[in-house]
Amino acid sequence: MNILGKRYIFFGVSLLIIVTGLIALFTGSTPLSIDFTGGSLLEVSFKSASPQPGEIIAIYDAAQLSDAQVQTTDMGSYVIRSQFLDNDQRDAVLTALTSKYGEVEVVRFDSVGPSIGEQVTTRGAIAVTVASLLVVIFIAWSFRGVQNAFRYGICAILAMIHDVAIIFAVAGFGGLLFGWEIDSLFLTALLTVIGFSMQDTIVVFDRIRENSHIYRRLDFETLVNHSIVQTLQRSINTQLMTVEFLLLSLAMFSGVTLQEFAAILLIGLLSGTYSS
Structure with missing residues (x-):
């Protein structure tokens, strides 16, 4: 050989x-x-709605959270990456999503500070x-x-x-x-x-x-x-x-x-x- x-x-x-x-x-x-860039990752799924990624980004913009990025998964959930969110900001985003699209399930939420x-x-x-x-x-x-x-x-x-x-x-x-x-x-x-x-x-x-x-x-x-x-x-x-x-x-x-x-x-x- x-x-x-x-x-x-x-x-x-x-x-x-x-x-x-x-x-x-x-x-x-x-x-x-x-893990490397710092920020927050929020993965959510909706029981009765299928919003467009741009609509979710608009909710983040309204909460003065710029540069959010949204990806959909094979399971139908949405992975949202954004700047660092504290608990109050996360709750505000979830409240806005719930009021517009109905029940929201949080699949995971991770945050890492910039430093x-x-x-x-x-x-x-x-x-x-x-x-x-x-x-x-x-x-x-x-x-x-x-x-x-x-x-x-x-x-x-x-x-x-x-x-x-x-x-x-x-x-x-x-x-x-x-x-x-x-x-x-x-x-x-x-x-x-x-x-x-x-x-x-x-x-x-x-x-x-x-x-x-x-x-x-x-x-x-x-x-x-x-x-x-x-x-x-x-x-x-x-x-x-x-x-x-x-x-x-x-x-x-x-x-x-x-x-x-x-x-x-x-x-x-x-x-x-x-x-x-």
Whole structure:
């Protein structure tokens, strides 16, 4: 099985997914959740009415709450994002909705202050950066006795960047097709995939190191291809038999929030195996 011989096909597939997904992401199809921006999220459903999003926004404007955004869900509810609401402002909005459209059911209500949202964003970026640096340092230490060990570190960094880009691309597609948003669970999935990708990459690197002592006469490309083939069965068994079936079940049958988390984690872990 000549995997490296088809590497340019794999590069092309990855590039296509990443570029199109990031275009979808940066065109604004996947908003940041209030975990990062601060503000309030109110999800409501109506018993006997189906107002237009513009009508709900008008009620917010009348309450001097500007820049409200409304999305409808597959369950028929309305997700309203706005500036931070205290309890009095929330009650005033609900009273106005009830008086105009009848009984209103509050599905959920979350609020995050602006300072907390900024703090979460900063700490999230720091967590991703520190986790990445620690993994690279670990690889450099583990392979310190190997000739040209810096190649391993560079390849690990490139694989990590690839997996992170794939995750953001998936988020872009999810926002465009299913109304996903980037929240704290997305950050959790991102850190998990980084760790898994590095672990799988280290397994392949370790097999390359072992084979370099056994097959001294092989050229480097053949040696690497042989090592990848040897670890492929282990990676597939580890993925399919333990993690992926569980994540697939969660992505198909769990609630909306967990579905997004499970789908991103599912594709991210597959990408981690693929890139390594």
